[in-house]
Amino acid sequence: MNVLGRWARTEWGPLWLAVRRRWAVPVMTVAAVCTTSVLQAVQNLDWGYQVVQDLGAVRAQDPLFLALLRTPLSLFVPALDLPVWGALAQILLVFGLAEICLGWGRTLAVAYTATLAGTLYARAGVALGPDVPVLGLPASAAKIVDTGPSAAVVGLAVYLAWRYRAYVTGGVVVLAMVVEVAVKANLAGKEHVAAIVAVGVLVGVREWWGRRVGERELAGGVAGEAERVGR
Template sequence: MNRAALRRAARTEWGPLYGAVWGTLTAKRLRALPMTLTAVVLTAVFQIVQNQSWGFEPVQRLGSVQAQLPWWLALLRTPLSLFVPALDLPVWGALAQILFVFGIAEACLGMRRTLAVAYAATLAGTMYARLAIAIGPHSVLGLPPDAAKVIDTGPSAAVVGLALYVSWRYRAWFTCSVVVLAMVCEVLVKPNLAGKEHIAAVLAMLLLCLGDEAWRRRKAPQQPHPQRGQRSGAPATRS
């Protein structure tokens, strides 16, 4: 494949998404990403605090989620759990994921929808963890009882969900397929709690995307026709 063909493929894959992100950032600059920047700062603060002798316990009480916790407590901690870095992973990875994926999503979708999608993906993983432990390790869908004690924090499920939702919404089908394939490979190589939660997030986002697609198609007759050069189904503007 020559360079011209690669450029055409890249333009087809990422053109609408790039246009949406660049247009928003050009118009509003950093004011377009208040939630993303707040999330980066909050994650960095949690990382610093939880590594202090006095700070680990308060951070865990605020944002640590485990499958063995009562439902009400897990749900109460979930909003902050996205921004508590996982203890076994480098914090720069979480910061990079939030800045890049959350930033693109917020520029395209707006703050409220980005948060809604992120929490939907995270809650899908949280609910799956309890179901999988109840099923038990004898099933491919299950998890061993010890998984109930695993501290489940960090933005990874939200990042997976946002990447899938945004790529679907902007018709970046290759990117969408890569995200799904990467999560499948992850769980095949390492079928632990995190890997299976990511699959749960993928399934939840696929259902959400299909529902969103059906809803927008029902509204399509009431909307003006797409502008010339815009791919059918791709949003013309940030919603």
């Protein structure tokens, strides 16, 4: 096996084995693709555009409770200025892998954590204003319609990379998002970075909790062994 092949096996082998071991039709992902396709078709109809906007369009200028109500559906509303096949491909690939490997519940939890992080960052960025370096956003960003699966896809990709030790792949995703912001510091790019930060916090908490549980189990095992020896 050549060097590239060995690297690929090391990088993606654990993920590939997880997919093979747990393979099943990703029903939630298929439903998400169908939902996105239907919403794309409806929002391009004369009567459907406003309906989709009322149900799934999120803006930083909206009341927070309304934005939170719309956030779940907003993930599946494709951006009108981008080709819908891109959103469908992202959902099918990344959501599909995540659902097979993590289960649909954890997949949705990570996806909505990433999406919500982007939504809340937009509000915070507008509140900070353009004079605050890196984090601030202009007032015009409050009117931008914030929909689509991209933040969730980025978050899930980073989470999968951590979970299955594809660290180079995860690093490439993070670097690409940072470069995106450096080249074009728009709302979407900064929301992607916010999604990565949120998933990073989630990963950190899981790592910390895993160590705590491991330490407790180890301590319990040592105590039990000492008790048996004492008898």
